[in-house]
Amino acid sequence: MNSNTQTEIKDMYIKIEIETIVVFNHIVVNSILDIRLNELKTDFDKLLRQIKYGGNVSEIKNKAIDINVTIKNLMESTDLVNPNKINDFVSNLIKFTAATVAKYEEVDNSKEFPRAIRNELANLCDKYFKRYFGRYLDSNVWGEIKFYEWLKRGDFIYVDICAGGRWSQPERERYFSDDDLDKFFNDNQSYVIAKMLSSNIRASKVNIADPLSDVDTKCFVDSHKILPKLEVDALN
Known part of the structure; x- marks a missing residue:
């Protein structure tokens, strides 16, 4: 051989x-x-x-x-x-x-x-x-995504305008709705404010990377997004 x-x-x-x-x-x-x-x-x-x-x-x-x-x-x-x-x-x-x-x-x-x-x-x-994939999307990961998207919606994220800047991240479709993000903030106001204050601040904004800039995390989240809806008899 x-x-x-x-x-x-x-x-x-x-x-x-x-x-x-x-x-x-x-x-x-x-x-x-x-x-x-x-x-x-x-x-x-x-x-x-x-x-x-x-x-x-x-x-x-x-x-x-x-x-x-x-x-x-x-x-x-x-x-x-x-x-x-x-x-x-x-x-x-x-x-x-x-x-x-x-x-x-x-x-x-x-x-x-x-x-x-x-x-x-x-x-x-x-x-x-x-x-x-399920074990990789725990409450901490979802919390980081909600935090980022809440900041992004409120225009609280620092954007490096220099070409090729580290934080010059492409726009993407938001995963969570306005209602989801409102609930996230209302349920976690102290946490969100403390996290903002402890973050890297530049020009009065939060200098933070998108959690979905990680290739694997994006893969897991994109897969979760397209899962077919389960019906009652499918759960039995």
Whole structure:
């Protein structure tokens, strides 16, 4: 056997919409993950065609069951992923799973598509997120994000206008609503004020980095944001 033989690596592209593609990076060719991702890609393409061209409910239901099984198998195989790529893999599988749940919801209710199939997948997605990412988003992390967004909303954050300045951070969509941030301040006024006063102050503003500037934290939060809504029967 040639000890110099190198493992072949590829990226797997699965189209969700015309302009939306989930990319699973660094997949070993002919590995279990490669085989299951190919199965998933084939089944999902068939599902899209059945929905688009009015396939009967039995065909759509059977294909959805196949997809749920393959996604579950991929989730159970995640530990086979290169440890350096596992966050990317998990976040992409969550993204794909959430999109699949949304596709199930597009199926006309008159076709009597079993809601249990949708709920099963939403529940799998929630458990998968908690297994790999949930422990990283504790109350302290959420508190830091709320604190930053509360400051940002009030224009209390120092911005270095110099090009390439350390705190010249790009604008991003806010995670928490005005009501969320109001409640955060009302419930934690002493903490917020003390934290502001103990922070690095420049030009009468707080010199602080966005918690989501950390790549991993942003990955965890972005995944949490797209989790499908759980329904009562999905929790049982």
